[in-house]
Amino acid sequence: MxxxxxxxxxxxxxxxxxxxxxxxxxxxxxxxxxxxxxxxxxxxxxxxxxxxxxxxxxxxxxxxxxxxxxxxxxxxxxxxxxxxxxxxxxxxHPWDLLRANEQYVGTLSEKKIEGDIHPNAVIEGTIHLGPGSRILPGVFIEGNVVIGANCKIGPNCYIRGSTSIGDKCHVGNAVEIKNSILLSGTNVGHLSYVGDSVLGEKVNFGAGTVTSNLRHDGKNHRTEVDGSLVDTGRRKFGCIVGDGVHTGINTSIYPGRKLWAGTSTRPGEVVQRDITGNA
Known part of the structure; x- marks a missing residue:
């Protein structure tokens, strides 16, 4: 996994x-x-x-x-x-991390700001911002969010609770992050959507990479574990991405898909099945 x-x-x-x-x-x-x-x-x-x-x-x-x-x-x-x-x-399972993160980040009540927030950023909710991190103009944060040290957030991005972003991350222009976990060193730089997903360390999402997190029939997502489909118990579920994954520009990822550490996608690729790196 x-x-x-x-x-x-x-x-x-x-x-x-x-x-x-x-x-x-x-x-x-x-x-x-x-x-x-x-x-x-x-x-x-x-x-x-x-x-x-x-x-x-x-x-x-x-x-x-x-x-x-x-x-x-x-x-x-x-x-x-x-x-x-x-x-x-x-x-x-990795999606259980989202449930734990929702409980912890969603109940934060005291702000902790050690970095810099531009006056033209809008913060609605409780934020923890680590030292050396910068929130640039046009950023809108809605809900409780935790951001680590030495991150660059923005300009012009939308971060929704309950999201955790590790150290030395970059979330850039026209990016939306919703209810997700980004580990340290990860970059989602341009024109991307990450929803209800977990991204490992040093992941790089190429411009226009989009995760899907909702089935058309509205039912819970199922994902393959050891050859069998497992009900995640989640109506909203994006993807699980291992350490060091790089996606090509305009990659589209089906809900519930998993990308193993060190794998990659080509520009314009549609990820319909897990990418294990064993093919």
Missing amino acids: PLFNTRAIEDFPIGNILLRDHHAALTGEGLAAGSRGHFRTHPHAWLTAEDVALLTSEVTTLVDDRSTPLAWFGDVPNVSKSVVAKTSFLIV
Whole structure:
């Protein structure tokens, strides 16, 4: 699976914070009180403070709807003393990252601005902007967005929540990014649309690259995993793009398609099937 074959799930950023560091933050907030024993987590779990707060000395284990332990007090989980999570879940597939990112970025309430925002940019929502990053004239940000360090955003682009953009990224002229994750070093420079998608590190989308994210019949997207079609549970779902992928100009990508690390497309190519690099 793209992205997960180049990094461990716990090393994937959600809102530009590694999943493992989200777990550490929960512990740091005192949710794992010493009187209740050591707080432990499944390394691939997305956890919310709301769910972890359900754990007590009597209810020691948080599980998902399949009874998979997500977090617990003590050395081992005790499913006989468990509670089912309301908003936490296990990250299994790359599109689960979008769900976690939506929960985290969508609930940000305090701005954190360390870069520069041009007076002719419009920000409607909560933004985290890293040091050395610049938001240029004509940029419209709608909803909560996290942008890393040393990024160039704009001019004249549209970024919609809940989007996370890593360090040293470029989102350029006439580009729209919606509810997506862009890892560090990635460029979407010109005339492109990226919706409900995850792009790995050092990806370059050629001018006019467009992702589709909606089926004509409005049903959930399915995507191939190990030779079988899997329901993603998402009505809006674009693409999963591995590290170092380059697309040619005017590439069109069908919904739910996956491009493995290091692959590329030709100018004007229509991506109807996953590109694994094995052909």
